[in-house]
Amino acid sequence: MTQPVSSRFTEESTADEVLAGVALTGKTAIVTGASSGVGLATASALAGAGAEVTLAVRDIAAGEAAAQAIASSRGVPPPMVEHLDLLSQSSVAAFADRWGSRALHILINNAGLMAPPFALTEDGFESQMAVNYFGPFLLTTLLAPNLIVGAPARVVIVSAATHGACPIDLDDLNYASRHYERFTGYGYAKTAANLFSVAFTRRFGAQGVTANAMTPGAVRTNLGRHVTVQDAIDLGWMKPDGSITEGIMKDPDQGAATSVWLATAPELDGIGGRYFEDCQQARDWDEANPIKGVAAHSLDPETADRLWAISEQLTQVALGR
Numbered sequence: 194m195t196q197p198v199s200s201r202f203t204e205e206s207t208a209d210e211v212l213a214g215v216a217l218t219g220k221t222a223i224v225t226g227a228s229s230g231v232g233l234a235t236a237s238a239l240a241g242a243g244a245e246v247t248l249a250v251r252d253i254a255a256g257e258a259a260a261q262a263i264a265s266s267r268g269v270p271p272p273m274v275e276h277l278d279l280l281s282q283s284s285v286a287a288f289a290d291r292w293g294s295r296a297l298h299i300l301i302n303n304a305g306l307m308a309p310p311f312a313l314t315e316d317g318f319e320s321q322m323a324v325n326y327f328g329p330f331l332l333t334t335l336l337a338p339n340l341i342v343g344a345p346a347r348v349v350i351v352s353a354a355t356h357g358a359c360p361i362d363l364d365d366l367n368y369a370s371r372h373y374e375r376f377t378g379y380g381y382a383k384t385a386a387n388l389f390s391v392a393f394t395r396r397f398g399a400q401g402v403t404a405n406a407m408t409p410g411a412v413r414t415n416l417g418r419h420v421t422v423q424d425a426i427d428l429g430w431m432k433p434d435g436s437i438t439e440g441i442m443k444d445p446d447q448g449a450a451t452s453v454w455l456a457t458a459p460e461l462d463g464i465g466g467r468y469f470e471d472c473q474q475a476r477d478w479d480e481a482n483p484i485k486g487v488a489a490h491s492l493d494p495e496t497a498d499r500l501w502a503i504s505e506q507l508t509q510v511a512l513g514r
Contacts (some may be wrong), residue, residue, distance in 0.1 A: 197458055204410065208238035208449035213474065215457055219246035221297050221343065222456070224248060225277060225332070228255035231351075231409050233262075235301055236450035239456070241267040243298065249277035249288060250343050251304075278302025279304055279328030280509040282316045289335035296343035297336055297457045302329035302350040302386075309377035311368065316511035319365035319367045325382035330389055331405070331508045337397055343461065344401025351456045352406040353469065357378035357478035357488040363387065363499055366507075387468055387491035393502040394465030395494065403465030404457050406491075409448035410470065411484075430477060468492060 202211055222239050225249035226232040240246045240263050250256035256274035264271040275291065305322035314323045332358040333340075333348055340346040359380030365371050366385075368378075386406055393404040454472045455461060468475050468487035478486035490496065 198464060198467070198469075198473040199474065200454060200472045202450060202454060204471035206332070206450045206472060207446040208234055208453045209241065209446065211450050211454045212238050212242045212457065215242050217242040217457065220244045220299060221295065222246045222299035222301065223292075223336075224301045224303055225279065225329070226250065227272075228252055228259045231412055231445050231448040231452070232301075232303040232397075234445040235257050235303060235452045236266065236272060237263045237267060237316055238446075238449060238453050239299070240269050240272055242457075243391065246272040248272050249304075250274060251276070251278050253352035263513065264474060277304075277332075279324045279332075280314045281507060282327070282331055284514055285328055285331045286335065289332065290338060292336065295339060295341075297339040298343040298346050300333060300336060300340065300346075300348045301452055301456060302333065302348070303452065304328075305351060305353075306379045306418045307353075307379050309394035310375070310511070311373045311378075313367065317367060317376065318507075319373070321382045322366055322385065325379070326385035327346075327504065327508060328391065329386070329502050329510075333389075333393060334505075334508075340402040341397070341400050342448070346402045346462070347456050348402065348404035348465075349407060349452050350386045350390055350392075350395060350404060350406050351452065352383040352491075353379065353408050354470070354478075354484050354486065356491050357384040357483055357486060360488075360490040361385055361386050361496065361500065363496070363503060366503065370373060375387070384488075384491045386496040387487070388493070388500050391466040391492055391494055395497070396501075398463070398465050401465065405461070405465055405467050405469060407451045407469040408475075409451060410443045412443045414443055458462065466492065466497075480495055 222244045224236040227236040228250045261269040312320045318418045359492040361384045390404040390406040477489040
């Protein structure tokens with residue numbers, strides 16, 4: 194049994210506290226979904242520690258505003274802003290092409306989509322699977338050579354505790370025949386994200402590139418734009434009187450803490466294929482406390498390898514290769 198990795202940080206720690214005294218000068222980093230919320234907080238903290246950060250965003254105007262806000266608050270040059278739409282495989286491929294042969298040290302797959310109505314992308318992927326899994330899968334595999342050049346390098350993929358109740362269905366990833374429910378669909382996509390960290394590390398860990406999955410916890414951001422008040426009550430995030438459940442919500446700086454810890458902490462050198470929360474390796478998931486922990490089905494190596502093989506085929510088909 195592997196030894197769990199822990200830290201001195203807690204669920205209340207912020208990204209700046211995690212990076213206090215950490216120098217990232219000379220390191221390159223990409224953060225997806227970095228124009229607001231946890232992504233913006235993550236990119237800001239990394240830039241403040243000296244990293245050369247690229248904000249990979251759907252909305253260039255929002256990205257430029259975020260870059261200026263980072264520059265103003267941190268006293269650093271504005272981060273680069275690049276277009277990336279994870280709903281489109283061609284957009285992902287174009288981003289990787291523009292990155293070219295540059296070394297990459299940190300890739301944080303932060304962008305997410307939660308609980309939208311059912312929709313298929315132009316490539317035939319269910320939208321939550323596209324943004325939370327297939328897009329990051331393609332982006333990371335296309336940038337793997339750059340990460341190898343930058344090795345030791347790290348990949349972080351943002352997941353969620355909702356994966357616990359959602360073992361993946363490898364026979365119908367995009368709901369061709371099974372029923373779609375918004376929140377379980379989110380859980381399935383995050384199970385795929387966890388499995389990706391396992392399969393990626395198995396393939397690239399020996400070359401100095403590791404991937405880990407994590408949850409930022411519940412953070413009030415644009416990710417919740419499809420969540421209704423009744424949804425929030427049903428999920429336990431909000432009380433029937435409209436007040437926020439005590440101890441549930443973090444602010445974006447706290448939500449970003451685990452991402453930047455995974456991206457930089459020396460105690461994680463060479464470690465990948467694991468799942469973290471609150472700057473600690475997660476305990477086993479328990480149905481009695483479903484908002485914490487990691488489910489074994491989401492880190493199973495055999496399932497991870499099968500999903501990888503299917504994903505390689507589907508993304509190549511989507512790109513017309």
